[in-house]
Every structure is written in structure tokens, then in C-alpha cells.
Amino acid sequence: MESTWPLLSLMVALPLVGALLLWLVRPLARCGRSIGMAFALATLGLAAYAVAMYDVASFAPVQLAETYAWIPQIGVSWALGVNGLGLAMVVLAAVLVPVVMLAAWNDFAGDDEQAARRRTGFVALTLALESFIVLIFTAQDVFLFYLAFEAMLVPGYFLVGNYGGPRRRYAALKFLLVSLFGGLVMLGGVVALGVMGPGGEHAFLLSTLTAAPVTGTAARWIFLTFFLAFAIKAPMVPVHTWLPDTAEQAHPGVSAILVGILDKIGTYGMIVLCLPLFPEASRWAAPVIIVLALVSVIYGAIMAIGQKDLMRLVSYTSISHFGFIVLGIYVGNTAALTGAMLYMVAHGLSIAIMFLLTGFLTRRAGTQKIEDYRGMQRVTPVLAGLWLFGGLASIALPGLSGFVPEYLVLMGTLSTQLWAGVVAMGGVVLSALYILWPYQKVFTGPKEEAKVGTKLSDLRGIEIAAIAPLVALIAWVGVQPNHTIRYLEPVTEHVSVHLTDDSVAVNAQEGTNQ
Numbered sequence: 001m002e003s004t005w006p007l008l009s010l011m012v013a014l015p016l017v018g019a020l021l022l023w024l025v026r027p028l029a030r031c032g033r034s035i036g037m038a039f040a041l042a043t044l045g046l047a048a049y050a051v052a053m054y055d056v057a058s059f060a061p062v063q064l065a066e067t068y069a070w071i072p073q074i075g076v077s078w079a080l081g082v083n084g085l086g087l088a089m090v091v092l093a094a095v096l097v098p099v100v101m102l103a104a105w106n107d108f109a110g111d112d113e114q115a116a117r118r119r120t121g122f123v124a125l126t127l128a129l130e131s132f133i134v135l136i137f138t139a140q141d142v143f144l145f146y147l148a149f150e151a152m153l154v155p156g157y158f159l160v161g162n163y164g165g166p167r168r169r170y171a172a173l174k175f176l177l178v179s180l181f182g183g184l185v186m187l188g189g190v191v192a193l194g195v196m197g198p199g200g201e202h203a204f205l206l207s208t209l210t211a212a213p214v215t216g217t218a219a220r221w222i223f224l225t226f227f228l229a230f231a232i233k234a235p236m237v238p239v240h241t242w243l244p245d246t247a248e249q250a251h252p253g254v255s256a257i258l259v260g261i262l263d264k265i266g267t268y269g270m271i272v273l274c275l276p277l278f279p280e281a282s283r284w285a286a287p288v289i290i291v292l293a294l295v296s297v298i299y300g301a302i303m304a305i306g307q308k309d310l311m312r313l314v315s316y317t318s319i320s321h322f323g324f325i326v327l328g329i330y331v332g333n334t335a336a337l338t339g340a341m342l343y344m345v346a347h348g349l350s351i352a353i354m355f356l357l358t359g360f361l362t363r364r365a366g367t368q369k370i371e372d373y374r375g376m377q378r379v380t381p382v383l384a385g386l387w388l389f390g391g392l393a394s395i396a397l398p399g400l401s402g403f404v405p406e407y408l409v410l411m412g413t414l415s416t417q418l419w420a421g422v423v424a425m426g427g428v429v430l431s432a433l434y435i436l437w438p439y440q441k442v443f444t445g446p447k448e449e450a451k452v453g454t455k456l457s458d459l460r461g462i463e464i465a466a467i468a469p470l471v472a473l474i475a476w477v478g479v480q481p482n483h484t485i486r487y488l489e490p491v492t493e494h495v496s497v498h499l500t501d502d503s504v505a506v507n508a509q510e511g512t513n514q
Helices: 005-026 026-053 086-101 115-136 144-151 151-161 168-196 206-211 214-235 244-247 251-264 264-278 279-305 310-330 334-365 381-394 404-418 420-441 462-481 482-500 502-513
Strands: 063-071 075-082
Touching: 005 026, 005 063, 005 075, 005 115, 026 063, 026 086, 026 115, 075 086, 075 144, 086 115, 086 251, 086 264, 086 334, 086 462, 086 482, 115 144, 115 151, 115 251, 115 264, 115 462, 144 151, 144 168, 144 244, 144 264, 151 168, 151 251, 168 214, 206 264, 214 264, 214 279, 214 381, 244 251, 244 310, 251 264, 251 310, 251 334, 264 279, 264 310, 264 334, 264 482, 279 310, 279 420, 310 334, 310 404, 310 420, 334 381, 334 404, 334 462, 334 482, 381 462, 404 420, 404 462
Parallel strands: none
Antiparallel strands: 063 075
């Protein structure tokens, strides 16, 4: 379905315009939060309109498409469009950005100009990051995808480095260098695709490359360049170490965006780029990737159980969850693949609420150490109840957002590779421990044993307002998952065709060579 007007381009441009406006017009700093929220809500409105325009019944692989020649000399196009997964990720980003802005509304306090500019800088960087996120999830040109993949590191770096804990600059530098390394490796693969692909003015279009994919040993090497970049972003063991350091030091809202949305770029790239462009190489690498995914599931869970810092604990739970997602992608089962995509949505919601609520607690108390807390449910009962709600959603309590995707991944894995499913089920058991033990230590027991003050305030109205949309969406996805699955099933069908019909790819390549 072609877009009659450049809706997706407008969604990319709008938050970036808002960011530039706040940066360049200094008097706007006094009302920067309100202006930023207006741009974020306008982007959310466009995302809602995109959902209304999307025709689920058509099963078209890409909709709302717009393609313009950009650099025809090297085959680069400004080509945007969404499949069901891309649309879900864009909507998730459009929801989380205003939620994070509202949650951080009273942060960076002060009435002087410096405090105002600091608040405005946070809002502007968040809007700029949202712009690149939308571009990544809508790009239908591999080179354009790569440019957005690298560009989003700039606002991400400054958000981590300027707003966070005492070692935030170290964490920001590590985040930047590790991500840049993966991106530079992927650049080699992008260039190789341009050289070995069919060429032409639209050489990097996904549709062009999918119709005539690179095959053989070259495809395997190119696949590895893409997969390494996506594994770092995911993050998978053993290239995960940047995440706990970043989450520990970053502002909670920044962590919610980084882990809730940005890290999904890794698994999104595996599904939308790796599987269709390199089907044979994906199957070739699948056994090793499945093992790494299972290691991530178990290792992330065990590390989460042993953490003494609340933010690091939440980050390690994500490593375990991403292991489940990657397992669903590469196990070779359509139910598991659909479950992995739904898992991306569910995890984005649950991890955002966990980071934000943990941030509310630790900023009140002035410490992230688990041992400093006791009996907080008597001091902050609303915060404690919502934290438990978010934790139960992340460990797949029936009726909440995580249950159906985890069930689909496990069911698909058990029916395809029994041993892998059994190992993954061990991660399910461990997940109950890494949520319920910290809850017991932090929120139960006599409050007099706490090392922090026992007169902390509970959640304020603006904080509850920020969390409320996430609570509603977690419950909605849990009770009515089929409304989201309807958008994801065409993606599963489209990717499965590329994975099973090798003859089409081979014939297309032979025709190109002739």
C-alpha cells in the first residue's frame, strides 16, 4: 500500500524539527518541556494515524511506502515503509517517548537559566533520538538503515553522558565505542552488498536485494557482519557488557528508551534484514546462534539474581529476555517467530515500567543498593505494587503482556528442538527468582531495618500519570494479544517464504549473473 502523502517522512522529521527548534531558539528553554511534549504527542498522533491507515487484511509485506531517488550514483534511495513489526516498534517508540518526558518532568530542578537549558537539552536529545528510531524501523533501503543505525548513537551518547550517575561518561563512552565497532563491521557488509548485489539506481532497496540475494560463502561472511552488529545491539552474550554499565549510570528514562526500544533494533534487524537477505546463511548459523541465545537466557537470569544494584538487576533481566527473543527468531518455527516479535513489544512495555519505577525509588532514597532497602511497601505502597506488577509482567504471569509471547516461543522451540526448549524453560524458573527475591528484599520486612529514610514519599500524581499508559498497555496486550499478533503474522509469513523457498533465490541470482 503506497502512502498518498509522506506520512513516514513526516514522522521522521517532526521530532527532529522539535529538537532543532529547542536547540537553536534559546528563549524557548523556559518552556522546553511543554514544547517537547507537544512534538512528542504530535508524533504519537501520526503513529496512531499510521495504524489506522495500515491494512492488516492485505498481508502486503510493506505498506505506507514512499521511495525517492537520493544518491542514484551509488544506488541509495530515501525509501520508507513499514511491515507489521516495524509499525509496532514505531508505535512503541511514540508511546514511550512522551511517557519518559512526563516521568522526568520534575527532574533537573532549578529556576535559573542553566537548569532550564539542562531540562530542555534532555527533551531535545530525546526527540532527536526518537527521529532516528522511527527512521530505523521504517527504512526500506539498507544503506539508509545503516546511516540511521549510526546516527542514533549521537543523541544516545549525550543522553547517557550528560544525565546520569557519577560514572556516566565512562558508561556513555563504552556504549558508543562498542556500538560503533558493531556498526563499522556492518558497514563492510553494506558495501559488499552494494558491490555484489544487482546494482542500479535502487541497488540498496530491500526489495531489490531480496529478489536477487547474494549466495554462497560471500553471503555467509556478509551475514556475520550484520549479525555481529545486531547481537551487540540486542544485546547477546558475550557482547552484552555495555548494557549493565550503561543502565546502572544512565538516567532511568534514558535506560527505558535504550532497552525498551533501541535494543529492539538488534532483533528487528535479524528478522527484517538477516533472514530475508541471507536465508541460507541464517540456517547455517542457526545452531550456534541458538546456543548463544540459550546462554543469554540462563546467564542473564543467574547474573540478575546475584546483583546488588537495582538498575543492574533490571538490565540483566533484559539480557535473559533477549535470549528468548533470539531463540524464537532462529529456532525455525513460525509460532516461535511470531512469539519473538510479540515478545519485543511486551518486553518494551515491561522493561520501561521497571526502569522508571526503579528510578523513582532510587532517586527518592539516593541509593541503588538493594541491601539499603527494607519494608518499602509500607512506605511507598503504590510504587511497590506497580513494581511487582511490572515484574510479574516481565516473568510472563498469565493475563499480562509477557505470557503469550513466552508461551509461543517455548511451544515453537519444544516442537522443533526439544533440548533447546527444556533449557529455555530453566530460564523461566530462574526468572521468578530474579523478580520475587529482590521484591522480598526491597519491599517486604520491617521498614526499621532499612538504611534509607523511612519517610520517603509515594508516587506523585505526575508519576502515576506517566506509568498509567504502560500499565494499561501491559494489561491490554496480555488480555487481547491477538490484536497485536494480527499485525505480526504477515511478517512471519513473508519471512518464512524466504527461509524455505531456496529455489526462488537461486534462480533469481542465476538470472542476474546471466
